[in-house]
Amino acid sequence: MLIDRAEVVVTSPDRNFVTLKLTTDDGLSGLGDATLNGREMAVVAYLRDHVVPMLIGRDAHRIEDTWQLLYRGAYWRRGPVTMAAIAAVDTALWDIKARAAGMPLYQxxxxxxxxxxxxxxxxxxxxxxxxxxxxxxxxxxxxxxxxxxxxxxxxxxxxxxxxxxxxxxxxxxxxxxxxxxxxxxxxxxxxxxxxxxxxxxxxxxxxxxxxxxxxxxxxxxxxxxxxxxxxxxxxxxxxxxxxxxxxxxxxxxxxxxxxxxxxxxxxxxxxxxxxxxxxxxxxxxxxxxxxxxxxxxxxxxxxxxxxxxxxxxxxxxxxxxxxxxxxxxxxxxxxxxxxxxxxxxxxxxxxxxxxxxxxxGVSLDVDEAGKYPYARAYLPVNRLTDGTLHDW
Incomplete structure (x- = not known):
């Protein structure tokens, strides 16, 4: 069961979301969430430009090996952008494996x-x-x-x-x-x-x-x-x-x-x-x-x-x-x-x-997602009463 297609879907129905959809050569699909609030497009670029080309043709069942490839194989480790991208791949592969088994993932x-x-x-x-x-x-x-x-x-x-x-x-x-x-x-x-x-x-x-x-x-x-x-x-x-x-x-x-x-x-x-x-x-x-x-x-x-x-x-x-x-x-x-x-x-x-x-147990309506394009948005900042920038 090989990964045949990988799509990064960006949509903003009530706020911005980044979703990775992986599809295998036998037609099974899985979803992963890659949303990083206020820095969504950084993860989109990481996925599209660096991760997706590595996934095509890989065995979808090899979840642990794929995780190690994306973490150790990049050399530059950790950080929210990297780990959100890895999370999306990992979650989508678990979704596929559970769908192939015909049971909810928790089983x-x-x-x-x-x-x-x-x-x-x-x-x-x-x-x-x-x-x-x-x-x-x-x-x-x-x-x-x-x-x-x-x-x-x-x-x-x-x-x-x-x-x-x-x-x-x-x-x-x-x-x-x-x-x-x-x-x-x-x-x-x-x-x-x-x-x-x-x-x-x-x-x-x-x-x-x-x-x-x-x-x-x-x-x-x-x-x-x-x-x-x-x-x-x-x-x-x-x-x-x-x-x-x-x-x-x-x-x-x-x-x-x-x-x-x-x-x-x-x-x-x-x-x-x-x-x-x-x-x-x-x-x-x-x-x-x-x-x-x-x-x-x-x-x-x-x-x-x-x-x-x-x-x-x-x-x-x-x-x-x-x-x-x-x-x-x-x-x-x-x-x-x-x-x-x-x-x-x-x-x-x-x-x-x-x-x-x-x-x-989640499906993505790609057509519906297409109605809501990405809208750049930032988290608030927090300042003390004298104007000093503080933790938000």
Whole structure:
């Protein structure tokens, strides 16, 4: 079963997506997500100009060997562009293999370890009444766990709130640190102690500020505190760990097992946040999560709207088969995206399931995708109140 054709499809139904479609000489096709938010066309060029010519004529069944070829054979390793391209190939090959076997992909990964995947939804508000309404809306949709993001008094809308600016945001860490504990106190008072609550700092604090926040939030029993400080300096997380027992989730900007080596081995985190799409595909993310399992660290795979339905389906198949699954982020896509990518995965009573169709259970309508051409877009930037560029 040889790879006969490779197509890179770029479409922007509700936002930009990059999809790799591989087709074999016996007519089987598989899909992989290669979307890199704000730098999509860099991955398109990497795939079209460098990867696709290497794939034609290769045995589609040789997933591990192809992964090693694309990683080691390029000499220049790691990084988000490379690993997103490898992820697309890897996921598409797993899709083909499962379609050839006539079974959903998770069966090839060892079968289901659970009946469904606990998902968390996003709730936000500029003030408490707006936030409470948002939490109630998510609970009405069936979510059993909620990520809570709040506006900060004195600042324009900030990351995670529905009305946040999409070009330049303004930030002040001291104002945020003073305000956020009162938000979780109010949420716990309104919704009780049982509801799992999560919060995303989005890399904005220094290590000592992150330690202070984690300690201040301990009375409110968070499921996790996400990306509390930029994780390039992994030793900094030792300081956070010394001062708080609030669980930590890190890694949505990580791309390889090497990014996790120290923080997993030293047990400096509790949840791995990487997405299949940005971390070398199913093959490589499973390696990371098997490594993490030795230290009782669980999965918390990244699942924003800029991971396409193909990438989301891959996460669900992997999560269903993992023993150390933790929770899955789920931010449903828009109606136009759902027309381009037809999906078999379901969300019922707070649980996701990838479905029983062979392969990933996602099909791409190329004609529908063609209605929505690429539209250049960038992520916001973040500046302090004095204009200094800060982490977004």
């Amino acid at each position: 090839l990964l060892g079968g289901a370890c659970r009946d469904g995947l606990l998902a968390y939804g996003h709730a936000s508000g500029q003030d408490l009444p707006e936030l409470f309404d948002s939490i109630r809306e998510r609970r009405a949709l069936g979510f059993r766990a909620i990520r809570v993001q709040s506006g900060v008094p004195g600042l324009p809308p900030v990351y995670g709130t529905a009305s946040a600016a999409r070009d330049v945001e303004v930030w002040d860490s001291r104002s945020y640190l003073r305000h956020l504990p009162s938000v979780f106190e109010a949420v716990r008072s309104e919704f009780g102690p049982q509801l799992p609550l999560l919060h995303d700092v989005h890399h904005r604090l220094t290590p000592i500020q992150a330690a202070r926040l984690g300690k201040a939030l301990e009375p409110y029993d968070l499921f996790w505190l996400e990306d509390c400080t930029p994780a390039e300096n992994q030793e900094a997380l030792r300081l956070v760990r010394q001062h708080t027992t609030t669980p930590l989730a890190i890694g949505e900007v990580f791309n390889t097992v090497w990014d996790y080596q120290q923080i997993v081995r030293e047990q400096l985190i509790d949840y791995v946040r990487s997405a299949v799409t940005h971390t070398g595909g199913i093959t490589h993310l499973r390696r990371i999560l098997d490594f993490a399992a030795q230290y009782q660290i669980r999965s918390g795979m990244h699942g924003p709207q800029d991971v396409s339905p193909v990438g989301m389906a891959a996460a669900l198949h992997l999560g269903l088969a993992l023993h150390n699954f933790g929770i899955q982020e789920y931010n449903p896509h828009g109606a136009r995206t759902d027309e381009v990518f037809r999906q078999s995965f379901t969300f019922t009573d707070g649980l996701l399931h990838p479905g029983s169709e062979p392969g990933l």
